[in-house]
Amino acid sequence: MSKSYGNTIPLFAEYEEIKKCVMSIVTDSSEGIPKNVYAIHNLLRPATELLPLYESKAGKYKELKELLIEDLEKFIAPLREKRKAIEKDVEGALKILKQGGEKAKKVAEAKMAEVREKIGVNVYEK
16 A cells, blocks of 8 residues: 555544545455455454455455454554544643653663763763
8 A cells, every 4th residue: 555546544544434445445366365455454463363264255355345444443443532632632742742852862862972982982072
């Protein structure tokens, strides 16, 4: 899938948008298992679960796509809800980002001090 081809499944998509995207996936399979659908589904479930399921529903592309839609919805719904909560509390989100930035800066400064010491460079000497 590629955003430039307009065939992505947005990470925070609503159910109907997920359904529309999945149902438009090309199902060109010579073995009865739609490779494109399976490849996406395999990101959500292990092959040990999927292979028996796909083999039992070989050629039933609509049913397989409906299963993928349900699994995608289970995966995306909590992310979508969390995003909506963050959108309602922009100040809180900015505070979290600032705290994370400060924490990352401390870690980076400590690592750079270690690197400078190991390579024999002290930027504080004149």
